[in-house]
Amino acid sequence: MPSVLIAGGGLAGLSAAAALGGTGFEVELFEARPFLGGRATSYELPGETVDNCQHILLRCCVNLLDFYERLGVRDRIRFYREFYFLEPGGRISVLRRGRLPAPFHFTESFLRMACLNRADKLGIVRALMAIRRERTRRKDLDRISMLDWLLQKRQTPRAIDRFWRQVLVSAVNEDLDHMAAIHGFHVFWLGFLARADSYEMGVPAVPLAELYTADAWQRLGSVRMHLRCPVERIEDSGFTVDGARRAADYYICALPFERLEAVGLPAPRFEHSPITGVHLWFDREVTTLPHATLLDRTMQWMFNKDRGRYLQLVVSASRDLTNLSRNEIIEIAVGDLRLYFPRVRDANLVKAHVIKEQRATFSAAPETESLRPAAQSGFPNVFLAGDWTRTGWPATMEGAVRSGYLAAEAVAKKAGDPARFLLPDIA
Numbered sequence: 001m002p003s004v005l006i007a008g009g010g011l012a013g014l015s016a017a018a019a020l021g022g023t024g025f026e027v028e029l030f031e032a033r034p035f036l037g038g039r040a041t042s043y044e045l046p047g048e049t050v051d052n053c054q055h056i057l058l059r060c061c062v063n064l065l066d067f068y069e070r071l072g073v074r075d076r077i078r079f080y081r082e083f084y085f086l087e088p089g090g091r092i093s094v095l096r097r098g099r100l101p102a103p104f105h106f107t108e109s110f111l112r113m114a115c116l117n118r119a120d121k122l123g124i125v126r127a128l129m130a131i132r133r134e135r136t137r138r139k140d141l142d143r144i145s146m147l148d149w150l151l152q153k154r155q156t157p158r159a160i161d162r163f164w165r166q167v168l169v170s171a172v173n174e175d176l177d178h179m180a181a182i183h184g185f186h187v188f189w190l191g192f193l194a195r196a197d198s199y200e201m202g203v204p205a206v207p208l209a210e211l212y213t214a215d216a217w218q219r220l221g222s223v224r225m226h227l228r229c230p231v232e233r234i235e236d237s238g239f240t241v242d243g244a245r246r247a248a249d250y251y252i253c254a255l256p257f258e259r260l261e262a263v264g265l266p267a268p269r270f271e272h273s274p275i276t277g278v279h280l281w282f283d284r285e286v287t288t289l290p291h292a293t294l295l296d297r298t299m300q301w302m303f304n305k306d307r308g309r310y311l312q313l314v315v316s317a318s319r320d321l322t323n324l325s326r327n328e329i330i331e332i333a334v335g336d337l338r339l340y341f342p343r344v345r346d347a348n349l350v351k352a353h354v355i356k357e358q359r360a361t362f363s364a365a366p367e368t369e370s371l372r373p374a375a376q377s378g379f380p381n382v383f384l385a386g387d388w389t390r391t392g393w394p395a396t397m398e399g400a401v402r403s404g405y406l407a408a409e410a411v412a413k414k415a416g417d418p419a420r421f422l423l424p425d426i427a
């Protein structure tokens, strides 16, 4: 069978390996670090395994779910049907689907949301209908920012802050004024309008690293993983690993874009956008909510990781936190939590951990989409994958898996096999 070497054991490289291994290719994957998963993985702390940051998906992430199915771990994703919008003071607004069909499935709960007033809601409904109309018609959605588009649609400041920003900054990892409108459209169309269940939020019930264990790979044919094996150079004649040449029929580079130059490939000039994860362990239960989006403050999302005592907080596009110390960030996090969860005032913080990912994703800024390369590199037998390639999605786990499947399809096609791995979007 044809052989393939893959550089990079993040979701892009892993999904390419799963697809090609599952159709009989001889696959070898080289990962620089001692574990798989790339940016979607877990760390060992003393007595604890923690994710670098909570990773969530939506039901419309069909390729990611297909990848989990291939690994036999799809049942480890727990889906939630409620979004909780929490105001300082503790008032909760719940968004969930009701009895009406899409795109009207949120009507009942949306009308009841206390964190928005009538004018905010009327504006949001008008804008959602405009997304349906304009998403295939407007040609400038990659050139204008989401904020400009929302202002064109006369959204109220509160609708922007408490609805659009709250959903989109975490979904796209960019501020509304830095985010190309095309990504905001994508998230709202697929996640909120196209199908009644597509918004359901999937949260891994196990640490991320447990999704890619060696057992899972047994079922995927001939896939060999080489950990702690950085690829030094990628050419059409082979990979250089530890000074030695490794040759195969085909090659996939599934490295982050900032690593391409180091292996001899041209790299696109994207900016990065950071994400900060804050892990807090309290001596008692401080909330019973499974998760919530936190309005009006610095911390954006809360995930209840263990009986209301271990909470994980996430701040996307977290440039404002870049220059703050660990202690300053913890102080802000605990201060914010006191406003939403009164029980935090009486609780003691037992342990805290901050992970700043300065290179979390590329910045989905206007004019970036057309710069994202497809799977074809300049070489006929070398293909590109990674969340930064042209996947049609923002930098997400779904985007990374799509890129892996697209690169795998390109390899299969070259090998004379018209295999299809990529599943189409739900709409």
Ligand SMILES: Cc1cc2nc3c(=O)[nH]c(=O)nc-3n(C[C@H](O)[C@H](O)[C@H](O)COP(=O)(O)OP(=O)(O)OC[C@H]3O[C@@H](n4cnc5c(N)ncnc54)[C@H](O)[C@@H]3O)c2cc1C
Pocket (backbone or CB within 6 Å): 007, 008, 009, 010, 011, 012, 013, 030, 031, 032, 033, 036, 037, 038, 039, 040, 052, 053, 054, 055, 056, 057, 229, 230, 231, 232, 254, 255, 256, 259, 263, 275, 276, 277, 357, 359, 360, 361, 385, 386, 387, 388, 395, 396, 397, 398, 399, 400
């Ligand atoms: C903090 C944070 C929170 C996030 N939250 C979410 C979320 O909630 N939902 C969501 O969908 N997405 C989220 N994302 C984005 C998601 O994690 C990424 O889009 C996705 O994991 C990228 O996968 P990838 O395979 O393209 O790249 P990577 O995961 O970066 O994989 C590249 C791999 O290449 C390896 N490598 C580098 N150099 C070499 C070399 N020379 N040789 C061999 N290997 C090398 C790296 O070690 C890495 O394992 C988040 C990202 C971060 C950082």
